[in-house]
Amino acid sequence: MAEPGARPRPQPTEWSEGFWQACREGRLAIQRCDACLRLRHYPQPLCPLCRSAAFGWQTVSGRGVVYSYAVCHRAFHPAWAGAVPYVVATIELDEGVRMLADLRGVAPDEVRIGLPVRVCFERLDDAIVLPRFERDG
Numbered sequence: 653m654a655e656p657g658a659r660p661r662p663q664p665t666e667w668s669e670g671f672w673q674a675c676r677e678g679r680l681a682i683q684r685c686d687a688c689l690r691l692r693h694y695p696q697p698l699c700p701l702c703r704s705a706a707f708g709w710q711t712v713s714g715r716g717v718v719y720s721y722a723v724c725h726r727a728f729h730p731a732w733a734g735a736v737p738y739v740v741a742t743i744e745l746d747e748g749v750r751m752l753a754d755l756r757g758v759a760p761d762e763v764r765i766g767l768p769v770r771v772c773f774e775r776l777d778d779a780i781v782l783p784r785f786e787r788d789g
């Protein structure tokens with residue numbers, strides 16, 4: 653049990669462990685249906701297109717653009733009280749998949765839709781390495 657005020661942690665599941673393993677290795681990997689080869693994120697047990705339960709992991713470029721974003725001015729949890737304001741963005745990867753992540757090193761007044769970004773990683777501990785995104789170029 654985490655102590656009160658401690659940062660909430662991702663809880664890997666049998667469907668998402670491949671994602672977290674790749675992050676620990678410094679790679680961004682997206683779940684791919686073995687039947688129809690469609691990429692999907694977030695990790696889930698069944699393909700939303702063909703309902704197959706067979707899947708693997710595809711390492712992707714880690715490059716994309718800001719599809720949408722929000723600037724958080726109020727911390728939703730005490731662990732983020734010192735971080736506001738910060739930017740959370742939906743990233744559209746070059747491979748067409750969208751994912752939610754923090755933007756690093758991009759001030760709230762600098763972020764814009766279409767901003768080129770690339771993945772970077774933040775190590776919390778031996779088990780969890782978080783994907784983040786930073787300006788690309």
Ligand code: ZN
Pocket residue numbers: 685686687688689690699700701702703704
């Ligand atoms: Zn499928």
